[in-house]
Amino acid sequence: MAIITISRQFGSQGEAVAEVLAEATGYTLLNKRTLEGLITEKHVPDIRLEWINESSPRRMEELEEKRVQYIEFLKVTISELAEKKHIFMLGRGCQFLFQAYENAVHFRVIAPLEIRAGNIQRRFGVDKATALRLINEKDAERNDYNFYFHRGDWNDPELYNLTLNTGTSSLAETAGIILYFLRERDVLTPCEYEDIKSEVVPLLDQKLRDIADGTFQRKVLKGKDGPPVFANESEEEFARILDYYKIEYLYEPTTFPLRWDSEGNIESAFAPDFYFPDFDLYIELTTMKQQLVTKKNRKLRELRKLYPHVNIKLFYRRDYHKLLKKFGIDKG
Missing domain, CATH: 3.40.960 (Endonuclease; Chain A)
Structure with missing residues (x-):
């Protein structure tokens, strides 16, 4: 079965693309939430949950053995799951882990800085300066994570089969390109490709509505049906x-x-x-x-x-x- 890794810049909306593709295809999606669940389920005491959040330890020299255990956990867990079903793997540097894996394909979703900042401003209700600061922080965290755990630069274009820009292509076009690539790699049959492609646009529309509904609006004041219930x-x-x-x-x-x-x-x-x-x-x-x-x-x-x-x-x-x-x- 295929392991499809999707690396994404913060604010590029790569998460939305991965989630919709997993839903449309029925493939397993491995992201922060599902990996945390697997760690808890498998009772892996040496794996720190914050690492799944793509952060690296500060005192690296003391944790080399645990780094190896973490990498081994990712590789074994994902390989076992891929024996049963195609996998969409979101982030976590798995483009390094499965670079030589015959049935792996690697995508990177990027966007211009202005587009990323605008997406973050709309989603979280922050000003542009704050959005840019968040981008810098997340980019630095991912750089450190990939360098520490995988000893590599996740910006290296040779790691990826395709790099997709959501600043020049819509999310639907981005998802469509990934599906077409999977069809050409025989992960999808031509019939599956046509059926799934027709589902992607309405699913993406719903995903974007869900994001908008959850968007933080600083000045939206919640109405109350009755008197408030105070905490104390x-x-x-x-x-x-x-x-x-x-x-x-x-x-x-x-x-x-x-x-x-x-x-x-x-x-x-x-x-x-x-x-x-x-x-x-x-x-x-x-x-x-x-x-x-x-x-x-x-x-x-x-x-x-x-x-x-x-x-x-x-x-x-x-x-x-x-x-x-x-x-x-x-x-x-």
Whole structure:
């Protein structure tokens, strides 16, 4: 059976192409989520899950044995699966692992920097500068990952059978070229090729709608069918004060993504407690002891770095108690 590797630049939408092709063909898709599941299922204690996210260890000299174990796990697992079914393998440097494999074909999906930045801006609701910074970070992570684990440069064009540019071809055209190549390699029969090709466009349209539906919109304020359910007593008390003085607010209306994995899925996010539309101000209320707010402060710094135009304040325990005292509420 064929092993079809798809390497992709961050923001090129190569993930969408791979997911749609796997769905249309019925082939197995191996990506971050499915590989993590296999590691858990096989109880492989020496494999670190963060490596599946295409990140490399910082203290490399201490981990050579584990690097070899990780590479062996990838090669054996994928080879075993390919004995039963054709495989679409997304990233993880498998263009290196299966370079000499007779039934492997290797594709790379790229796009011009401006196109990649635009895709990331639309999907994650960040400005252009932040999108470019994310691209630089992800490109550096993948360079380091491939150099450390595979001892190679993933930008080497000789690793790939075809390099496809989603800046000059639509996603449907990109998927169509891959299908045509698979037909020419006898992975697909002519009849299979025609049937699957007709499915790709509607599947891609749906995939792009799904991405758009999940797109982060900073200024879209969620409506509530009823009164909000507050996370704790302090938030409820704070809301009662706002209600009494008729100060308009929304409770947790916006979630700000802070970190993404190698496939563009949100790994960390922050939803401030209150938003005041009249002041375009977010308030995060924390009544924890000061030594326990480190994690929240770190998220706040990340948010301000990614979304510099967002006006947000952290309301500390001392500020909260001063407010209660001002309104004659004694919490002891």
